[in-house]
Amino acid sequence: MKIIKFEDLLVWQKSIDITVLIYKHFEKHPDFGxxxxxxxxSISISNNIAEGFERSTNKDxxxxxxxxxxxxxxxxSMLFLGFRLGYFSDLEMKQYCSQLDEIGKMLFGLSKSLKIDY
Known part of the structure; x- marks a missing residue:
């Protein structure tokens, strides 16, 4: 199946999912910074996937x-800091890190599939 829009990319969908979880987790959090x-x-993950998809070349x-x-x-990295500050439970930390690890692997795999010659 040929992907014709970035919304069809599973890695984009999963990056939106983690962003929604993070937004909900910090909805009323006192540490604004x-x-x-x-x-x-977290928004940057999905936005860069989308922006890159719309570029004219695989290299871009x-x-x-x-x-x-x-x-x-x-x-x-921020999750590790947040965990040490008490902003996440053990379970939340494991779930979020697992999702981010999967997204990272998917990004790497997608990048490799583009077969860029430098």
């Missing part, structure tokens, strides 16, 4: 996938 940054980083798309992967790692 932290919650704002983790929200922005690949660049945006790497940016999305970086944002994925930023969210995960």
């Amino acid at each position: 932290y919650s704002n940054q983790i929200r922005r980083a 798309f690949n660049r945006f996938l790497y940016i999305a992967k970086g944002s994925c790692s930023e969210v995960k």
